[in-house]
Amino acid sequence: MTGGMIEDGATAGLAGSTELAILGGPKAFAERLHVGRPNIGDRSMLMQRMAGILDRRCLTNDGPLVREFEQAVGEFVDVRHCVATANGTLALQIAIRAAGLEGEAIVSPLTFVATAHALRWQGITPVFCDVDPRTHNLDPARVEDLITERTSGIVGVHLWGRPCAIDELTALAERRGLALLFDAAHAFGCSHRGRMIGGHGNAEVLSFHATKFVNSFEGGAIVTDDGDLAERARLMRNHGFAGYDDVRSVGTNAKMSEASAAMGLTSLEARDDFYAANRDNYEAYRAGLEGVGGIELIAYEEAELCSRHYVVIEVDESAALSRDELRRVLWAENVLARRYFFPGCHRMEPYRSAFAEAGRELPEAERLTDRLLALPTGTAVGPATVAVVSDLIRRAMADGRRLRRQLQTTAPLDGDLAARGGS
Numbered sequence: 489m490t491g492g493m494i495e496d497g498a499t500a501g502l503a504g505s506t507e508l509a510i511l512g513g514p515k516a517f518a519e520r521l522h523v524g525r526p527n528i529g530d531r532s533m534l535m536q537r538m539a540g541i542l543d544r545r546c547l548t549n550d551g552p553l554v555r556e557f558e559q560a561v562g563e564f565v566d567v568r569h570c571v572a573t574a575n576g577t578l579a580l581q582i583a584i585r586a587a588g589l590e591g592e593a594i595v596s597p598l599t600f601v602a603t604a605h606a607l608r609w610q611g612i613t614p615v616f617c618d619v620d621p622r623t624h625n626l627d628p629a630r631v632e633d634l635i636t637e638r639t640s641g642i643v644g645v646h647l648w649g650r651p652c653a654i655d656e657l658t659a660l661a662e663r664r665g666l667a668l669l670f671d672a673a674h675a676f677g678c679s680h681r682g683r684m685i686g687g688h689g690n691a692e693v694l695s696f697h698a699t700k701f702v703n704s705f706e707g708g709a710i711v712t713d714d715g716d717l718a719e720r721a722r723l724m725r726n727h728g729f730a731g732y733d734d735v736r737s738v739g740t741n742a743k744m745s746e747a748s749a750a751m752g753l754t755s756l757e758a759r760d761d762f763y764a765a766n767r768d769n770y771e772a773y774r775a776g777l778e779g780v781g782g783i784e785l786i787a788y789e790e791a792e793l794c795s796r797h798y799v800v801i802e803v804d805e806s807a808a809l810s811r812d813e814l815r816r817v818l819w820a821e822n823v824l825a826r827r828y829f830f831p832g833c834h835r836m837e838p839y840r841s842a843f844a845e846a847g848r849e850l851p852e853a854e855r856l857t858d859r860l861l862a863l864p865t866g867t868a869v870g871p872a873t874v875a876v877v878s879d880l881i882r883r884a885m886a887d888g889r890r891l892r893r894q895l896q897t898t899a900p901l902d903g904d905l906a907a908r909g910g911s
């Protein structure tokens with residue numbers, strides 16, 4: 489690649505400069521390139537919807553756009569019930585309560601901490617189970633080993649949008665009389681054996697956070713075919729109110745606002761553009777990283793519908809640079825690659841103190857939290873940017889020894905030293 493600025497929309501990059509920034513060269517990107525820049529749909533449609541909200545003076549509390557959004561999401565993922573919420577974390581908390589979880593629930597440690605917190609927030613102990621290193625998701629054989637008389641349920645996470653071992657977990661949950669929930673925050677718009685994620689287990693939970701494939705600024709949803717569970721969730725979402733003065737259960741305020749639903753609908757309508765942009769970026773990364781020693785791009789099933797919203801590489805321990813060293817090289821170039829998910833939930837409080845031995849019992853998760861690095865994608869970047877990022881990774885790995893020496897003389901990034909504690 490020859491030197492010079494290239495552009496593909498919102499970002500521009502300096503391709504093939506002579507020296508990497510960590511060695512004193514210019515930064516490849518003048519502006520920071522983030523993981524998680526929101527996908528934005530049709531602005532005029534959004535503004536039209538916002539004007540309608542103001543005209544109607546109906547801002548929240550189960551308004552018409554929320555109902556329309558629930559209908560659209562339910563149809564898209566092919567479930568009978570969708571209960572939209574203010575965010576994915578509240579949706580998790582409500583699904584957990586509506587499914588009757590108590591005591592202990594088995595969950596993956598390799599997830600955003602919200603999955604574990606949603607349990608713990610309600611006095612339920614998350615029991616962390618190791619993952620399958622090929623899928624990064626719960627290993628069903630190990631789940632069975634962790635079931636005790638206190639276990640009430642399993643919470644699987646479809647990490648990166650790659651489905652859990654749904655069939656095995658479903659059979660196990662049925663056999664052992666456990667509730668089965670899926671945190672599908674990463675998996676909206678993905679399918680498993682031709683069926684959309686959303687319709688499995690007792691319920692699945694979606695996130696429409698700004699950083700997600702489809703966003704509603706902030707938002708989430710519980711999707712299920714179980715009418716009773718949906719009814720309980722709907723009540724809990726609004727303090728248990730069934731009518732003006734009729735409170736039937738404990739509840740909270742987890743209602744989605746009309747403004748969020750407006751963004752959610754607009755974003756959902758643009759999903760084909762988002763799929764296409766992510767596919768182009770993913771393919772550009774695949775081409776750009778081909779043959780780079782010690783780097784493996786996570787793979788997605790070609791036969792399934794998949795958002796490819798996460799571009800994640802695994803950096804092998806034997807590679808010329810470690811994951812953290814590579815991250816420092818990229819940050820110096822203004823490429824803010826993220827360590828999703830580091831450290832594992834079991835190394836965050838309050839879990840780290842409560843389960844001091846957890847680290848030793850989760851060897852695969854431990855290994856992965858040291859290897860995974862998420863790279864920028866989505867509609868805010870394009871293949872030309874991806875080519876520059878890939879080229880930086882290729883050059884960094886090719887010059888690993890020299891870079892490693894240089895890194896020993898430069899300050900670590902914030903959090904490199906602090907994040908990992910415990911055993």
Ligand code: T4K
Nearest residue numbers: 522523524525526575576577600602671673695696697698
């Ligand atoms: N389960 C799983 C498996 C999840 O991944 C999540 C959320 C949940 C449950 C809970 O769902 P929600 O309650 O969030 O609906 C981010 C998100 O805040 C979080 O929603 C998400 N997972 C997680 C994977 O990523 P951080 O701490 O990395 O966020 P932050 O602020 O560093 O944002 C990431 C980058 O995105 C920023 O560097 C810049 C960019 N960004 C972000 C926002 C919010 C923008 O460009 N514009 C924006 O508006 O957690």
